[in-house]
Amino acid sequence: MRVGLTYNLKKGVKDGLTNDWDAEWDTEETIDAVRSALSAQHDVVPLEADENVVENLKGSKPDIVFNIAEGRDGPNRESHVPAMLEMLGIPYTGSDPMTLSLCLDKGRAKEILSFYKVSTPRFQVVSSISERIKLKIFPLIVKPLHEGSSKGVKNDALVFSPSELKKKVEKIIVQYHQPALVEEYLNGREFTVAVMGNNGDTRVLPIVEIKFDNLPRDINHIYSYEAKWIWDNSKNPIDIFQCPADIDDKLRDNIEEAALKAYKSLRCRDWCRIDIRLDSDNEPNILELNPLPGVLPKPEDNSCFPKAARTAGMSYNEMILSVLNIARKRYNL
Ligand SMILES: Nc1ncnc2c1ncn2[C@@H]1O[C@H](COP(=O)(O)OP(=O)(O)OP(=O)(O)O)[C@@H](O)[C@H]1O
Ligand SMILES: [Mg+2]
Structure with a gap:
């Protein structure tokens, strides 16, 4: 088949932008790895998801697109490429534009989860600095409403007092030009949890636990920007993951059930990585869904979807090809 590969390439530091501005985009190494996995069985056409992508798609006429494009800008950026593909009638891997936009608005995604009675931490979306915040149980965590890759979730995302909360909310609104999501911690x-498949054929890969014990001492127990990209890096990897997680059967069943319910509630397709945390009753709560999961190829990069796939006995190439095949099956291709 002729498989298009849509992506956004990292561009590096830019004046006037926070240094995490392109954290969601992929490196050449990741794009090459996905391309090489697909090339094992198909003709691959790489397509950078910039403003010329429609013309390039029309010119190259792929039979299907493997989409890892996180999008350029705006709260609906992850849905831009899939929306164009939908318009052009080109099949593609992964969730549709509505699901991608919903999952990128963590507040809206949580509203849907609540409707389907899937546990998620209590929350409030705060759009202006003057808004009264009703959540009072400290500590609270404050995150930008629609970011990923821990953009804007630094170690100081945890706040312990009303004055810290006010400052942090203000910082998110001003620096990230979007509402703040204030959540029960x-x-x-x-x-x-990595999930693959559709309908009756959906499977959960081995669960990854994020262990905070090996992070520097005195830090907050959150998988923050620093933990994801600074303290843990491929030159100096710290061991903060355990896969499969060391949990009993009952907890595993509960986590898998919560992940599958969340996947279904948001109408995810083909694949997704779902972040979960236990509450004080040991009940799994959904933090967020990542319908375009990161797929860094090197094991020492500690990318969680590939890690779960490896533990399930799948190589990187097998993982990428099986996402493609799940999508092909969905389209009867
Ligand atoms: N309500 C919460 N309670 C406890 N910890 C939380 C909560 N919300 C977020 N965190 C911590 O902050 C981390 C980052 O939050 P979140 O997953 O929402 O951000 P993200 O940037 O979308 O992540 P990703 O890199 O998975 O896209 C989580 O992995 C978790 O450790
Ligand atoms: Mg996350």
Whole structure:
């Protein structure tokens, strides 16, 4: 088949922008790895998801697109490429534009989860600095409403007093030009769950636990920007993951059930990575869904979807090809 590969390439530091501005985009190494996995069985056409992407898609006419494009800008950026593909009638891997936009608005995603009675931490979306915040149980965590890759979730995202809360909310609104999501902080164990498939054929890969014990001492127990990209890096990897997670059967069943319910509630397709944390009753709560999961190829990069796939006995190439095949099956291709 002729497989298009849509992506956004990292551009590096830019004047006037926070240094995490392109944290969500992929490196050449990741794009090459996905390309090489697909090339094992298909003709691959790489397509950078810039403003010329429609013309390039029309010119190259792929049979299907493997989409890892996080999008350029705006609260609906992850849905831009899939929306164009939908318009052009080109099949593509992963969730549709509505699901991608919903999951990128963590507040809206949580509203849907609540409707389907899937546990998620209590929250409030705060759009202006003058808004009264009703959540009072400290510590609270404050995050930008629609970011990923821990953009804007630094170690100081945890706040312990009304004055810290006010300052942090203001900072998010001003620096990230978007509402702040204020959430009840759950300090139980944290897991991330890779899900693959559709309808009756959906499977959960081995669960990854994020262990905070190996992070520098005196830091908050959150998988922050620093933990994801600074303290843990491929030159100096710190061991903060355990896969499969060391949990009993009952907890594993509960986590898998919560992940599958969340996947279904948000109508995810083909694949997704779901972040989960336990509350004080050891009940799994959904933090957020990542329908375009990161797929850094090197094991020492500690990318969680590939890690779960490896533990399930799948190589990187097998993982990428099986996402493609799940999408092909969905389209009867
Ligand atoms: N309500 C919460 N209670 C406890 N910890 C939380 C909560 N919300 C977020 N965290 C911590 O902050 C981390 C980052 O939050 P979140 O997953 O929402 O951000 P993200 O940038 O979308 O992440 P990703 O890199 O997975 O896209 C989580 O992995 C978790 O450790
Ligand atoms: Mg996350």
